[in-house]
Amino acid sequence: MTWQAFDAADVASAVADALSDGKTLELIGGGSRRAFGRPVEADAVLDLSGVSGVVTYQPEELILAAAPGTPMAEIQAMLAQAGQQLAFEPPDFGPLWGLPAGQGTLGGAIMTGRGGPRRLTAGGPRDHCLGVKGVNGFGEAFAAGGRVVKNVTGFDLPKLIAGSFGTLCAATELTVKVLPAASDMATLAVVGLSDDAAIKVMSQALGSSAQVSSAAHLPADVARASPAAGIIGQAAVTLLRLEGVRPSVAARVGHLAQALEAAGPQILLDREASAAIWKEVADAAWFAGGADTVVWKLSVPPTLGAAIGARLAGELSGRCYYDWGGGGVWLELPGADDAHAAQVRQVLREIVGGDGHATLMRAANAVRATEDPFQPLAPALAALSERVRAQFDPQGIFNPGRMYGGL
Structure with a gap:
């Protein structure tokens, strides 16, 4: 079953119906990131691709507000005309998952929280998300943050929601900071x-x-x-x-x-030439289309990146490259039933202890359903994450199982 939403009222109505019927929802926009994380264990789909369009763009104030289904290509073209950009350099991983390029949306970029090569100096999506409007798991519309760069009132919920993979709310509007593009x-x-x-x-x-x-x-x-x-x-x-x-x-x-x-x-x-090669770095373009291989992204102390990447690539007959000054290690490995998760995380523990994490960026659905795509949480952190989620979505209707099994 699929609910198609075209505005915030449709989203609120769909969530209310799901609560009434006792159903869980998979939230999708363009669908280009559906293969990222665990396969969602939901009863129905809430399609947000129709909740699209720029709400306000104020170049002089460095502010953009848009609905989550707004295509990223549309936003970037509009910003480029004004000599501006999203400084976190959102990558396009569609080809990495065997999809055409250019299908991503603003909601997908913010909710999955991935930044590009400029992250070292400009930060990631969380650092540029100023405001969120949406519907929580009680079926209530809410707004958090605002449309000013300096917003210090209340809790910084937009930063909490960014990177949450749609497990806290169904967003209906996102406000982001934009910056001048370098000449x-x-x-x-x-x-x-x-x-x-x-x-x-x-x-x-x-x-x-x-x-x-x-x-x-x-x-x-x-x-x-x-x-x-x-x-x-x-x-x-x-x-x-x-x-x-x-x-x-x-x-x-x-x-x-x-x-x-x-x-x-x-x-x-x-x-x-710089623009071309840095786009390849951002998009992991060299690993695109490899349906028979698995791809990991490791975040580690930069000084230890080579020790981890070269060892895993050598031991497992793979390829790797280094972003973020060595702190972001991209690793392509031959396919395996467990995506080599045990060995990847064992090497990570041996070299950096708890000061790093490994994210499974690409693997078959069956592998992602049985192996944790994200770094397993320590018990205390898992309990805290569950308490936070329950404050937004006590019935667990949004994207159940997307990040961790049973959550």
Whole structure:
């Protein structure tokens, strides 16, 4: 059974009907992220794709409010015309899950909470979500946050709801902060570094006065598969992105190139080439379409990224690359009944203890139903998460089982 909603009143009515009938609901928008997380164990679908459209856009105030079903492509095109952007650089994982690109929505981006390569310096969706309107599990419409960048009244519920995978409420409107887009961008690429050497170079660059906005490393087997990196050849490449006005970018690139002169050969990628390769980094484009493989994203202390990524890729015959200066390890592995979850998390424990987590980004439905896609919670944190969820949705009608089995 599917309820199709077109506005906030439809959403409230559908939730009220579900409560009355004792049914649970799977919330979907564009459906491009349906393969992320556990398969939802729901009685019916509440389709929010029709709850779409920009409510207000105030470029001078750096504020955008839109319904959750609004296509991200529409929002990004509108912002680009005004020279603005969503600074958290929302990735497009549709191709990673075997879908066409460009199907994501604003609601999906906020509710799944994934940020792109600029997350180190700009933060993630949670940091840019200012306000939420929606319907809670009591069937009540509510509003939290507001339409100003500095909003300090009450609890910061928008940040709690962002990244909740639709398990707390059915959103009907989201307000986000937008920022000016940089007028210029360049990427200094250092060629031929080992994973360990690349981590050190990225750390040095991020800690310098060059104001590097993103840092990533592609080992040779990944770099060879990148059309955007084609000018680099067959070697590994370490990418350091700088953004801003053209004179500033040029000066900072010059200083950084001089500081890293001894690290290895360098190539400078212009704005167009930079945009292409950083989109590949954001979207995990090199792992797209691999229906027979599984994909993990590990978040770890940057200095330990190479130790974890290289070990798992070597032991399990996979490929990896590093984002966030080494702190975001993307790992593609051969398919397995358990997605190699036990070994991935064991290596994580051995190297970083509790200071990291592993997220299963792609696997078959049957695997995601039996293996935790998200890092298992400690008992105290699991109990706290359940108490928070129960405050929003005591009957558990929204996306049951999406994040953790039984919740």
